[in-house]
Amino acid sequence: MGDGTTSARSAPVAAGIADDLARHGERPALRTPTGTLTYADLDRRVAAERAALGAVAPGVRQLVRLRPAATAELVVTWLAALSGGHATLLTHDDGLARAYGVSVERDETWRPTGVPAPALHPDLRLLLSTSGSTGSPKLVRLSAANLDANATAIASYLGLVADDVALTTLPLDYCYGLSVLHSHLVAGASLVLDDRSVTDAGLWERARAEGVTSFAGVPYTFDLLGSAGWPELPTLRQVTQAGGRLAPERVRALAEQGAREGWDLVVMYGQTEATARMAYLPPELAARHPGAVGVAVPGGELRVDPVAGAGPGVGELVYRGPNVMQGYAESPADLARGAEVDELRTGDLARITPEGLVEIVGRRSRFAKLFGQRIDLDRVQTLLGLGGHDTGCAESADGQQLVVAVPGRPDPATLAEVAAAAASGTGLPGHAVRVVAVDVLPRLANGKLDQQAVGRLTAAPVAEAASPEDSLARLYARVLGRPAVDPTDSFVGLGGDSLSYVELSLRLESRIGRLPDDWQRWTVADLAGLVATRPSRWARVDTTIVLRAIAIVLIVGSHTNLWVLVGGAHVLLAVAGANFARFHLADEGPRDRLTRVARSAARIAVPSVLWIGAVALVTGAPGWRSVLLLNDVLGARTWSEPDWYYWFVEVVLLVTLGAGLLTAIPWVMALERRHRFPLAVGLTAAALVPRFWATATSYDGDVIHSSVFVAWLFAGGWAAAVARTPAQRVLVTALLVAGAWGFTGDTRRDLVVITGVTVLVWAPAVPWPRPLVGLTGTLASASLFIYLTHWQVYPHLENRWPLGGLLASLALGVLVWRLAERAPAWARRRPAPRAHYARDHHHRQEAR
Structure with missing residues (x-):
């Protein structure tokens, strides 16, 4: 595989993420709602926090737990722990912190937990979860060299320079979101810290005011923007996408839109085990090769190893590079271990095109990539089995949902229970879980679950449903004349027209109370959370x-x-x-x-x-x-x-x-x-x-x-x-x-x-x-x-x-x-929208 760059812009000087931040002087580093921190300011604050952390137990490396947030405080404390030589567990999960014996936490100040720090390998700096919150305590062990190598590679192929301004559209405990911070720090660029949804107009008002030049998104980000409206950003030069497969037609449409509007779409591919990124698709190739993930990042190599029965030219994708993790940790004892792998077997089936580009064609193992998380499907089935539910799980055909098939004609209450358990066990939002009743689980000739058949299953109408979500789904189906409506569907996505808009909005108002102004873009599942028990005498129409x-x-x-x-x-x-x-x-x-x-x-x-x-x-x-x-x-x-x-x-x-x-x-x-x-x-x-x-x-x-x-x-x-x-x-x-x-x-x-x-x-x-x-x-x-x-x-x-x-x-x-x-x-009959992000038909109009 050859490497490539996406721009003629000069690449940043290779340097550590937290090394000599003051070298960038008075350039803005972090842009917060309350003001801007320059690199000189950031360097001083990091030094003060590093000293305060070191004073907790002088001379002792700590296992630090930080709760991720899009704030300057989180960035400062993370850089202080990193540059101070400590190991950091970046997580919201209290159980995970207890399981690994975190010795220091950060609230208002650094606070010892009373638990002595476990033995830590000298190179260990960061622990990130990769299990998709399916109950496994497995963590990825990353060194400072891993982080620095990947950040520098990303900054290089994106052509980041000091004038670039990124927007935090992804959480910082997600390796993709964290890599945006790291790559901009090594380039001396700046980051706008804001935790609002991409559907919030206020986020984009601030982005315009700050002169944002790039933002990152997973497939769901672009789904939301497809329904809420593409942001108006005159300074935008680059949009990056990773965290799961984006449909090729969507990639092509975005690439063509970018070409018209003056910004590049950079499709990327990575895993937490490689710190963040392993491949990228040069933007000039996106419209012509929308199904590819591209070439290896600078400093990395990709190859395809043959897999029996995978088909001609198809095999497991293997990555080698300095950003490959030290290894996994499944208990505190593993934190003392050094680097154990020098290449990553991704578990993805891929092929290399005649143009030298990598295309992902499937998974070798039973994992799904949803909302930027790797979901162990076997583990999900095990968790549901412990709750007394026999199920079959697969990623939906469009890569947007976890499909759970429940055999034996279960009643609505059982389906609702399975849906709740699956969402809780995976950490996915409720609308990303599709539970389908089937007579029997579809299986292949060898007796194994037919994952493709499960992934294609759609929910069918059920008898009187107990939950508000089921009730609203049936209401949508009746008004829109459809055999079934999924909880993840919205009025816009279903292609409603003016008559159905009037009828459905009034029926929803009678059940929910005051409707959001943009209710037509909300999913059924999200609206179900607003169901009112006692509507007032006045409606909002x-x-x-x-x-x-x-x-x-x-x-x-x-x-x-x-x-x-x-x-x-x-x-x-x-x-x-x-x-x-x-x-x-x-x-x-x-x-x-x-x-x-x-x-x-x-x-x-x-x-x-x-x-x-x-x-x-x-x-x-x-x-x-x-x-x-x-x-x-x-x-x-x-x-x-x-x-x-x-x-x-x-x-x-x-x-x-x-x-x-x-x-x-x-x-x-x-x-x-x-x-x-x-x-x-x-x-x-x-x-x-x-x-x-x-x-x-x-x-x-x-x-x-x-x-x-x-x-x-x-x-x-x-x-x-x-x-x-x-x-x-x-x-x-x-x-x-x-x-x-x-x-x-x-x-x-x-x-x-x-x-x-x-x-x-x-x-x-x-x-x-x-x-x-x-x-x-x-x-x-x-x-x-x-x-x-x-x-x-x-x-x-x-x-x-x-x-x-x-x-x-x-x-x-x-x-x-x-x-x-x-x-x-x-x-x-209304034809289905050509894409799920399609907007509604125009209202019929009338009257003199």
């Missing part, structure tokens, strides 16, 4: 749902002469734009976006064309342009009835398709991902130009019903959805109010529009009387059908009984909606 329901009532009521309060349709154009931003701007490729937009547009166009066409056949009007929803494009420029009755449907289709086509252009897609708010505001301002031109020139065509002149409302709703700060919301509000004032020529109508869009900008959800929630949801869900059908109802009643005209119009629209929802399955 998504603002777009309330606006849709109110608007359709105002529209129909105005047409029946019950009142004259128009402008609701224009508010709904802003709602359409907001929903476009929320559900269409997914982290995906151009083809996927176009497919999603076309599918959503069809869900508006098909029922509209069918209904309007049927009306035209029976009554002789409207004309073919309206039937084909082309009146706005090909018809007269002034209002005429009934050709302009369906203007709102046409406008929503045109602007949605236009926005979808625009944002599918690769460079626009890249711009949107990095500058979401500026792009949306810019489009709003640009769309306002025709509106003000029409006013300035006294244009005599229909302005308030034409897509050219009302598209600014759609763009303004889009901007409202991506606004994150008060200043941004003020700017959006100002643009929308400026556009609405004087737009319709009717002050009351203008005020309706202004009120609606202001609420949309500032209130993601509104308090709503719980008894009205069901009715509100029904009207919002049926609003398109109410709008389409009310033209054939209210004229018969508007002069004799206006209220009856309103009620009859609403009733018929709801009835038609219900019938449409019960259409044959083949007519409304």
